[in-house]
Amino acid sequence: MTTRTDTQARSARGPRFDPADYEQRWRDRWEADGLYRADDADPRQKHYLLTMYPYPSGDLHIGHWYAATGPDMVARMRRMQGLNVMFPMGFDSFGLPAENAAIDRGIHPAIWTNANIERMRAQFRTTGCGFDWSREVVVSDPRYYRWTQWLFLQFYRAGLAYRSMAAVDWCPKDQVVLAREQVEGADRHCWRCGTPVIKRDLEQWFFRITNYADELLDFTGMDWPEPIRLMQTNWIGRSEGAEIAFAVEADEVEPIRVFTTRPDTVFGATFMVLAPEHPLVPVLTTDERRAEVEAYVAAARRETEIERLSADRQKTGVFIGSHAINPMTQERIPIWVADYVLPGYGTGAIMAVPAHDERDGTFARTYELPIRYVVRPASGELPDDQAFVAHTADEVLVDSGEFTGMPASEAIGAITQQLADLGIGGPAVSYKIRDWLVSRQRYWGAPIPIMYCPEHGAQPVPEDQLPVLLPEDVDFAPTAVSPLQSHAEFLKATCPVCGGEARRETDTMDTFVDSAWYFLRYCSPNDDARAWNPQAVAHWMPVDLYTGGAEHAVLHLMYARFFVKALRDMGHLSFDEPFVALRNQGQILGADHQRMSKSRGNVVNPDDLTSRYGSDTVRLFLMFIGPWDQGGPWNPTGIEGIHRFLGRVWHIAQAEPTNGESLLGEAQELQRALRRATHTTIAAVTEEYGAFRFNTAISKLMELSNAIAHARGAGIGATAAYGEAVDALLLLLAPGAPHIAEELWARRGRDYSIHQQPWPAYDPALAVADTLELPVQVDGKLRDRLVVTRDTPAEEIERLALASEHVQRYLDGRPPRRVIQVPGKLVNVVTPGD
């Protein structure tokens, strides 16, 4: 063995470790060599790896690094494994912040946005991420949004884009209509600024995503995180039940149609409730009730969603004077209007079954309406407290005519059938999901390519007139109307039917329309003749692996799926889903555990860190702090550890070789052990990169580097095993720390580039140890360890275990009750007990 001083004498000095000496140089070289350019004609198997593009807010922060480094590591490994990887990047550059900057500071949104893009593009390069910048997509570029508009026209022609008057969520601060998905929380606030929204009636453009509700529920063959699939499923909110028509006591008035998931409780329907917005409300209101009903409806309309939902769930409503007939009991039941019934769900009207629905029950008790029990638990009587809410299985009908005694699960079908036979009902499905509202009364978005002719109404802009360009000379006063509405030049259009003067649509599209297809544009980003080249899309799509934040679970990720399905049905695409596999990264929070934002002042700027430690250290540190899908509050303590690790790698990869101090046999055993460490590390790291477990992968690289350092100290630094270990370490490290890996690879005289080398091969034969250390338990508690050769027979292991004095102490000379062996794992001796 060498002495410590020997080791130190050799390990001291050597080339200085300073990432500033080489990081930028390599990035320039990679860029110049087009190392990450994906070629459509490359015969190797394609692999489309995509990470969500950012909004160009101004500067790259540590969260961008975190989000990008994970997939970059996978992309780099896949390239080395021989795949033809496409890993593009772009900018989601339409949207509100640019316009707000224009209002606040008088900078034109395009100038502000483009300056940000330029800055962020440069900052992205310092991350060392291997993006193919030749495929960059910028959605606010007319060369892109021209095709966003073209897609709108395709949807319009297919009947999937339509215009409708709608009460919409309106953010009074941002002065903009919001999609339902963009209104959050119990107080119904704007997802961007947090201001509570109000309702406004406006003529709006919608995409018919509801046509695809059922198909969007199908995740067959998709490798997506369970929580995301669940959120989309809940958002779509499919319910099966029945629709039932209740005749009303009024001449020539259509019946009230209701949707219910529990048609088996129809015998218990003792009143009906219409939403205030329901069209039959004015029809069925009697004259003596009219004043009160109109006041109630007007109040409900005036109230914001917040007030309507909060108010401590106090249920309010008004009797409208008319009655309906329960089709089963033939009883007259009163019709009420109440705002707890929502206009947008089901039919906007319900049959109220107060005995078995909590909300109806509350309402009935408030207004002293009759409560009739028609279901009881299969075992036992109704509970005394009269609060039995029917739920699912294991219930039996009571007081329900011919259906009495029938299990509820059976009665659902039987009663639905009878209603169908009577011609007043039948099975029905209802969804929570609504059509996607895409109109925005803002400037900085893709103009909707529609015009309005006084003669011929809404007309699509002819495709050869695209793009409808955003005018540059606009006034950005913060008003409720889009600045486009006051731009005379923009408004002027010519009707394609009659050639007369038409008025251009001034709404722009939701930015989620831009991002619903950007992954297609990456396949042929510079094709100015069409949205995408069908061959290129056929080659690259679908995306093999998509990464991004879980916050897009029901927004972007559902819209993109909808787009692909709709375009498939129009004949433009020939696959069903855009993203085969999905992984979500966690969020890096500020040190105060809050979401990073400029206003909170908790944004971590990576520049200070990179100038001090270099990009590799920052990348590796971010990937090391915990599971990638978990994120967490920013805490830079510990970055020194990563830097020290890279310093050690620097050193062991190029320090003077050390050989000869060990005895021959000892040296051979040391080499075997080092090769074992090398090959177990190759296997483990390969597996863990693929599973996005970067933190444990890096810990294993640290272990290997420690093993290499010890091997050097032990005097085998000039052996082939040592060289193999260092080469493997650099190759395995290359995805996470591309610069230092390249630099050391070059310094070791290897061929440029390390990033084009084959991924190290794992030899299982070298990874197995010939001796094992078996834990010996007594009654499940660790008491001793056995060191045995791998081929020791079980009987021998048992004999050795029982012979152990630590085991004997617990056996007290008695024979064991059992001895359990998990081959290669452990021995457990079970004592006879008392």
Next chain:
RNA sequence: GGGCGAGUGGCGGAACGGCAGACGCGCCGGCCUUAGGAGCCGGUGUCGCAAGACGUGCGAGUUCGAAUCUCGCCUCGCCCACCA
């Protein structure tokens, strides 16, 4: 209110039902140094001089064996929220 997820050292976190705390930070001791805020070596769950005992939010259960599985509770986070 409903759904989903998570609770492990001083800290970030490891651990196919099988050695709890890998790896790293921090801390303690040492070496080397004119010096060390560099580097290297060793130690570090708690209690205990030790042998050992106890330890994964709390309480039960299944099992030869539970951080891991089951049930109940507590706390935190995220999503949804009058959806008939």
